[in-house]
Amino acid sequence: MARQESSLRWRVLDAVTDASLKDLGLDGLLEVLLERTRELLDTDTVTVLLLDRGATHLVARATAGFQEEVFQGVRVPVGKGFAGRVAQSGNPVQIEHVDESTVVNPLLWEHGLRVLLGVPMIAEGELIGVVHVGSTTARRFSEEEVDALRLVADRLAMAVYVDRMRSERTAAALLQESLLPPSLPSTRGWELAARYVPGAGSSVGGDWYDVFELPGDRMGVVIGDVVGSGLRAAVVMGRLRSALRAYALDYPDPADVLAKLDRKASHFEHDTMATVGYAVVDRASHRMRVSVAGHLPPVLALPGHAAAFADVPVDPPVGFDLATSGRRGTDIDLPPGALLVLYTDGLVERRDQDLDAGLERLRGVVTATDPEALCAQIMATMVGDRPAADDVALVALRHR
CATH class of the missing domain: 3.30.450.40 (GAF domain)
Known part of the structure; x- marks a missing residue:
């Protein structure tokens, strides 16, 4: 036996x-x-x-x-x-x-x-x-x-x-590719460039950027990061992206758009949180209104001046109804030559260095130059020949 x-x-x-x-x-x-x-x-x-x-x-x-x-x-x-x-x-x-x-x-x-x-x-x-x-x-x-x-x-x-x-x-990579803008708006007097790179060991995650036209000679610019990675984060990212675009058509103030997005995420996307920066550029007045939900502040460069982090209040992330006191928007002038950089934390965070050091490195490389050349320089400086541990999304906008 x-x-x-x-x-x-x-x-x-x-x-x-x-x-x-x-x-x-x-x-x-x-x-x-x-x-x-x-x-x-x-x-x-x-x-x-x-x-x-x-x-x-x-x-x-x-x-x-x-x-x-x-x-x-x-x-x-x-x-x-x-x-x-x-x-x-x-x-x-x-x-x-x-x-x-x-x-x-x-x-x-x-x-x-x-x-x-x-x-x-x-x-x-x-x-x-x-x-x-x-x-x-x-x-x-x-x-x-x-x-x-x-x-x-x-x-x-x-x-x-x-x-x-x-x-x-495979599904996440296809989803991510379908949700990132196939091309950036081409508009007279404004130049745009962007990058997206998945983190090491992952084909996709929850980072995204978006740029779209709005009524009234306005343009929406978004940077976001859903907590988590893989297909689930990419799916949630896709839903938040679509919802933000819909709210952007009805609410001119980015703070109101993020408030609506927060309500949607808190109710339908259980156990999900995301950081988002959303700016609306008014091309006629050369001004931008921006609202930030738990995200790192944009970098602003003006001709003849060193780049600096935009002085914007950072409200709580989207999800879990965290912004009980409301969300805030800030107006920023974008005179000719001004350049704005929005990015996700994968660009500046490294396990072997302090976050402030990474932010300072980024600030130091940003100049009011051609956005495409600047994106290449930022990636070379911040990523170089070492794969980033986290996803990286980056958008640069210049008023020419």
């Missing part, structure tokens, strides 16, 4: 480490491994349920045996029923009585299953889902069979995890 059980472990190891699996996509790998698992454990069904984005339900993703589970989009609440117990406990669960009192999914008892064994799928310390096997004949799964299913679960969890990371990076 011990020799047979040892043989089972080695056969499962051979199955999950088969070099040919690496050439398969996720769907192909699931199909092959689930069928092999059903044969090796001599069961009637094997099913993978993956944890949804809200971490509240398990959703049938693949099966060998009862295809209806996938076709019908079976969902099991975490903590309820058989699979829900496996997910909540993080431990193997075996039951020898399958009906509505022990299992949420009626397909399982309708097909005559009598026993079920399920184990959690965990990768990088994160619950990915549950894999369970079932049999229509009465039996007791041995400890060796439980360990064998754990080996399968570990391989499946890592495959799903890697596929998700790859998919998220």
